[in-house]
Amino acid sequence: MSIKALAAKLFASKIYHQTQTWAQKPVETQEKIFQKLIKNAKETSFGKDHHFNKIKNVEDFQQNVPVRDYEDLKPYIEKVIKGEADILWKGKPLYFAKTSGTTSGAKFIPLTKESMPYHIEAARNAILHYVHETGNADFVDGKMIFLQGSPILTEKYGIKFGRLSGIVAHFVPKYLQKNRMPSWETNCIEDWETKVDAIVDETIKENMSVISGIPAWVQMYFERLQQKSGGKKIGDIFKNFKLFIYGGVNYEPYRAKFENMIGRKVDSIELFPASEGFFAYQSRNFGIKNEEGMLLLLNSGIFYEFIKADEFFEENPKVLTIGEVEIGVNYVLIISTNAGLWRYNIGDTVQFTSLLPHRVIVSGRIKHYISAFGEHVIANEVENAMEEAVASTNIVINEFTVAPQINPANGLPYHEWLIEFENEPENMEIFAETIDNSMRRQNIYYDDLITGNVLRKVVVTKVSKNGFQDYMKSQGKLGGQNKIPRLSNNRDIADNLIKSDNI
Template sequence: MSIKSIAAKIFAKKIYKKTQLWASNPIETQKKVLQKLIQEAKNTQFGIDHHFDQIKNENDFANQVPVRDYEALKPYVDKVVKGEENILWKGKPLYFAKTSGTTSGAKYIPLTKESMPYHIEAARNAILHYIHETGKADFVDGKMIFLQGSPILEEKNGVKLGRLSGIVAHFVPKYLQKNRMPSWETNCIEDWETKVNAIVEETFNENMAVISGIPSWVQMYFEKLHQKAGKPVGEIFKNFNLFIYGGVNYEPYRAKFENLIGRKVDSIELFPASEGFFAYQDSQKEKGMLLLLNSGIFYEFIKSDEFHTDPDGSGPKRYTIGEVELGVNYVLIISTNAGLWGYNIGDTVQFTSLKPYRIIVSGRIKHYISAFGEHVIGKEVESALQEAIIGTTIRINEFTVAPQITPAEGLPYHEWFIEFDPEASGEPEDLENFAEALDNAMRKQNMYYDDLIVGKVLRKVVVTKVVKNGFQDYMKSIGKLGGQNKIPRLSNDRNIVDLLKSK
C-alpha cells in the first residue's frame, strides 16, 4: 500500500466523522444555513426587496420569498450579468455557469467565492466516503479521467463564464494533477466526437483506475475503446474498478456497461448542477444519495402533485427537511450562497432514508407524460424498463418516451423509442413480447396508467426501434452532443421523437 493511499484512508476517516456531525443534526443544521444566508444577503437588492431584515424563521422566509424558476428570477440575474454588484448576493460572482435555457436562450447561473468551494468538496467527499466504507484506496495511485466540457472560459462584464464542468476543471487539487486525464489540450477540444477520439488515443495505454462522467457519453468512450482494442474495457484497463457518474440514472445503462467492461465495477452517484452540488452516494450498501445539508444551501420541498395548485392564493405548501416523508415525489426548491432564492431547479426527488436524509432523483417537473391524467415520471419509466430487461440479454443504449394522442387507427398509446444494442444479442427476440413485459411493468409503477389501460382509454405501449447512434445523431443535430447534455427520458409532446423519426 502506497503512502498516498494510506493518507487517503486517514483523510477519509476525518471527513466521515465531520459529515456525521451535521448529518445527525439535520434540522438545526438547515436552520443555521438559512440564518447565515439571510444575514449575508440582507443588504443586497434582493434582500431589501424581500425584507430579509424581518425574516426570523422558515415560515417568514416562505412568506417573503416566492418560488421562482430562472425566467422569474431573470430580471435580477440580468443586472448581475450587466456587472452590477450586490444584487442577488454580496459583491460580484466569481463565475457564470452558462447553460442552455428553454425559452430565454442561454442561462447564466452565478457561482460565488462562497459557493464554489462546495462544488469541489462534495465531489472529493463522495470519493472519501467510498474509501472509508470499503477500505479501497489503491485507485488513488492510478489515472483518473473526468469526461467534461471544455475548460476554456469567456468573459462577460468582468466575470468569467463557461460550462460548470469546465469551470470545475480549474479547481482540480494539485495532488490529483499528475493522475488526472485527459491533458489540458485534449480537454479544450470543443467538438465532442473529436474530443472522445483524442481521449481514446491518450488514455489507451494508461493505468486508468477511475472513470467519471454522464453514462451516455462515457458509453461512447467505452465503445470507441472496444472498437480500437477488440476486447472489453476491463481488459484494456485492468485496474479500472470505480465509475463515478451523475446527471442520469445509471440502472438502464448498467447491463450495457458491464458488457462493455467485461465485469462489474463499483460506482458512485453524484447529484451536481450549475445551481449547486446537492447530494452524493455516501454508501455502497444503502439506496440513495446523502443530501448535503451543510453546504450553503437551504432546501424546501413541494409535493409534485401539489405543485400546480394554489389553494389559498399563496402557492403550494413548502415543506422543510423536518417535514418530508419517504417515497413522496417532491419538487426541489433551493436558496443558495450564490444568490438563488426560492429557486425551482426543475428536478424532482424522493427520500429513501430520513436518518440520514438520502434521496434519489425521480425526474424533472417539466419532463413527464400526463396526456390523459396519468402523470408518469422519469423514475417510473426507468424502473419499468429495468424490470422488463431483468433476466434477458437485452441491452439498452438510450431511450425516450412520448404519448401518441392521435394515432392513424386504434386507441392512443405511449410510444417508447429505444436504441437497442444489436451486439451480443442485445435486441429482444420478439418485440411484441418485450412491449408486453414493458407495459406490465409500467402498470405496476403507475396506478393511473393501469386504470387507463384497464378502462381502454389507452392501448398497451408501442416500442419503436431507433437506429444505431440515432440518439447521438439527434443530439448532434441540435448542437448538444456530449458534455453535460442528456436526453429527456420522457416528454408530454412529440417534438423530440418526431425529430428522431426523421433521422
C-alpha cells in the first residue's frame, strides 16, 4: 500500500467519526446552523427587509420570510450582479454559478467564501466515506477524471461567473492535481463533442481508476473510447478502473448499459450536488443498488425545511423541519444557506429512507411530473417502472422520457414513453405491460384512471440511436451538467423528438 493510500485511510477514519457526531444530533445540528445564518445576515438588505433582528426561532423566520423560487429572489440577485454589497449575504459573493433553469431560463446562483468550501469538502468526504466503508484506497494512486464544464470564468464588479463544475475545477487539492484529468487546456474546450474526443485521446492510455460525471455524458465518453480502441470493453482499456462517481440523475436506468460497456461491475458513489448547495452523498453500501439513500448534510451551512409535495400548491402548506419528517413521504426541499438563499425552493423533491441518520433519495422535480388527469406521477415512479421492465426482459436502454398524450388521433389518452433502446425487447407489448403494471402498483391515482377507462395503458415510442443527444445538441445543452427530464406535464420534449425525425 502506498503512503498516499495509507494516508487516505487514516483521514477517512477521522472524517467518518466527525460525521457521526453531527448525524446523531440532527435537530441540535440544524438549530446551530439556523442561528448562525440569521446572526450573519442581520445587517444585509434582505435581513433588514425581513426583520432578522427580531427573529429568535424558526417560527419567527417562517412568519417573516416567504418561500421563494428564483424569480422571487431575482430582484436581490440583480443588485448583487450589479456590484452592490451586503444584499443577500455579508459582502459580495466570490462567484455566480450560471445554471440552465428549466423554468426561469438562465439562473445566477451566488457562491460565497463561507459556502464554497462545503462544495469541496462534501465531494471529498463522499470519497473518504467510501474508503472507510470498503477499505479500498489503492485508486488514489491512479488517474481520476471528472467530466465537467469549462473552468474559464468571466469577471464583473469583482465577482467571477461560470458553471459550477468549472468553478470547482479551480479548487482541486494539490495532492490530486497530478492525478486529475483531463488537462487544463482540454477542460477549457467549450464544444462538448470536441472536448470528449480530446479527453479520449488524453486518457485512453492512462491508468484511470476513478471516473465521474452525469451518466448520460459518461456513456458518451465510453462510446468514444470503444470506437477509438476497436470495440474493447472499458474495463480492459482501464484495468484499474474501480470507482464511478455520479450525480444529477438516477443511475439505475443506465446500470445495465454501463456494466455491459465496462465488462464487469465497479463500485459507485451517488452524489446530490447543485449550484445552490451540496446536499447529500452516499456513505455506505457502494457495491450495490443504492436503495438506502444518501446522507443528508445537516452541518454544511444549509438550513433545511420540507413541504409535502401533494400540499405544496395549497395556499398555506405546512412547513416541516428535520425533526418532523417521515420516511417515504415526498417532500419539496426548501433551503436557507450561507450563500444568501433564503427559504429557497430548489425544485427538487426528496423522500427519507432513514431518520437516524437522515438519508434521502431524490424522487424528482416539483415541476417535473405528469398530472394531466390528476395522477401526479413523479420521476421516482417512472424510474422504478423502467428498472423493473428492464430487469424482466434483460434489455438495455440508453435514455428515456415520458409525456402525456392528451389528444390522440384515435382512442383514449395515454402516457407516452419515448425510449432509446440499445437492444429492443423481443415482445414490445409485454415490455409496455410490465411498465404499466408497475405504474399502477406505485400510483393509485394512475391505477384509478386506467380502471375507469380515462386513460389507456402506456404507449412505447422508439427513439432512434443518439436521438436524445441530437435533441440536446439542438437545444444547446449537449454535455456538462445538462440532463433530460425524466417526465414532463407537456409535450415540448416529446414533440421536438418526433418533429426532428428522431423517432
